[in-house]
Amino acid sequence: MAEHDTPGRPGRWRSGAESKQRILDTARELFGEHGYGATTVRAIAKAAGVDPAMVFYFFGTKQDLFGAAVDMSGAVPPAIASIFTGGLDTIGERIVRTLVENLDKSGRTPLVMLTRSAPTDARSETLLREFIDREITDRLAALLGTPDATVRAAMVNVQILGLTVARYIMRIEPIASASVDELVERFGPLVQYCLTGPPAA
Amino acid sequence: MAEHDTPGRPGRWRSGAESKQRILDTARELFGEHGYGATTVRAIAKAAGVDPAMVFYFFGTKQDLFGAAVDMSGAVPPAIASIFTGGLDTIGERIVRTLVENLDKSGRTPLVMLTRSAPTDARSETLLREFIDREITDRLAALLGTPDATVRAAMVNVQILGLTVARYIMRIEPIASASVDELVERFGPLVQYCLTGPPAA
Incomplete structure (x- = not known):
């Protein structure tokens, strides 16, 4: 310049x-x-x-x-970066912690990200979903590199969606009032299981 | 009479x-x-x-x-019965199969069951959720009988919610176009893991 x-x-x-x-x-x-x-x-x-x-x-x-x-919260890019900083063997915990910590402190309802009926701007919602697909899902799949990496990454999406709906929209107990640490302890291994398979029993 | x-x-x-x-x-x-x-x-x-x-x-x-x-689909009670017919060690597969088979053939959008903003009748939605809590979640927890049974049953709810949103509302691939068998194969063990812990590696 x-x-x-x-x-x-x-x-x-x-x-x-x-x-x-x-x-x-x-x-x-x-x-x-x-x-x-x-x-x-x-x-x-x-x-x-x-x-x-x-x-x-x-x-x-x-x-x-x-x-x-797209007027995204400034917290999103560093949150994504934190997921991909560290080993694959602990990524499940980082995904859950990053998601819950950020949604807990966000004032916005996550519903807008979840439904296909875009309340305000359908185009920016589509864009946002493509962004998430590329910056999280595709990167997760690439990180795995297994033949079924796409399915595994989609299974992580299912965890994220389910957790978001249960905690913030339907407020299902004891998910809604659980601490971040409790959710990390419970869902971290589950997300890890989606990605890298069953832990040693 | x-x-x-x-x-x-x-x-x-x-x-x-x-x-x-x-x-x-x-x-x-x-x-x-x-x-x-x-x-x-x-x-x-x-x-x-x-x-x-x-x-x-x-x-x-x-x-x-x-x-x-509450004008519920007649398919619901037999579907619930089929979940609880059979061993605890295969209940994960039965939950996923029952959910997906029934939602696949249902014409109704499941969105109405998922949001707190009841579009038509808030009272029947609350009732429906209480019914599901008692007839599925509480029975699952009772079946487990472990100290953390409530959390485990809630984790199954998260799987059900996530799968429903991913397949029928957001239509995330490859979840949206997967066959029932593929979903049972992938999510059955995950639901089982929520309930009974890690399988033998």
Whole structure:
């Protein structure tokens, strides 16, 4: 960016804010049109008339840019990162802990993510689901690398959905009032079992 | 009943139909007022002014009467019976098979059973949930008889909810288009694991 701006020149920051907004608008447009997976940061930069480095400077990763474009909670990208930091043998516990800790402190109802009847914006819901598919489910499957990795990753989705509905929507006891640690203790091994098979008895 | 009716008398069948309807109306009223668990067949018979034997004659079990009162699919009571017929060591498979086979052929959306926002009748939804709690969850817990039986039964609820949302509402692949047998093969052991712990590795 330094090549486009002269330090100290009055118009510099206004110009930066304008570029940032233009990148965001372009990102919304292209993600909405082509989906999350098929849209590259390079394509967004090109359409917005900026250098790809400027996109990374303002928004970090493609994940982060997407999050900004669909008004996703800023907690989501670091939460995803925490799932994939650490060994495969303890990933079940990390998935459950990350999910429950984040939903517990989120004020938003998770119902909007669960139904096909999008209450406000069907397109951003579809986008959000594609994002989750790519950034969590597909990465889980890739991490496993077994022939049935896709089914196993989908089984983890079932755990996440079931836990979310039981705790936050239907408020089934004792799931609804269990502590995070209790849920990690119970569902961590179950999610692990979905991914890597039965533990030693 | 024979003591109240003289065979061949013209009014007999009309009287039977009237009694049946009165039992049903009374059952709706009492189940609605006191809940499923706290309402006995004896109390319904008394309030309807008939012999308890007549209730059983017209409606079978309390489960069946409840089903008729809340307009439940006639497939539910036999489905529940099939879960509890057979050994505890294979109950996971039976739960998954019964759930999926019945929801697959049901035309109704299961969403109404899953959300707290009752679209039509909040009271019958609450009743239905209490029925499921008592006739499935509590019976599962009683069958286990372990100190943590309640949590284990709730974990089965999480499997059922997750599977239902994934297959019928969000239509997550490959769960949505999997065959019943594939789902039984994958989720049967998982439900079994919720109830009786890890299988021998």
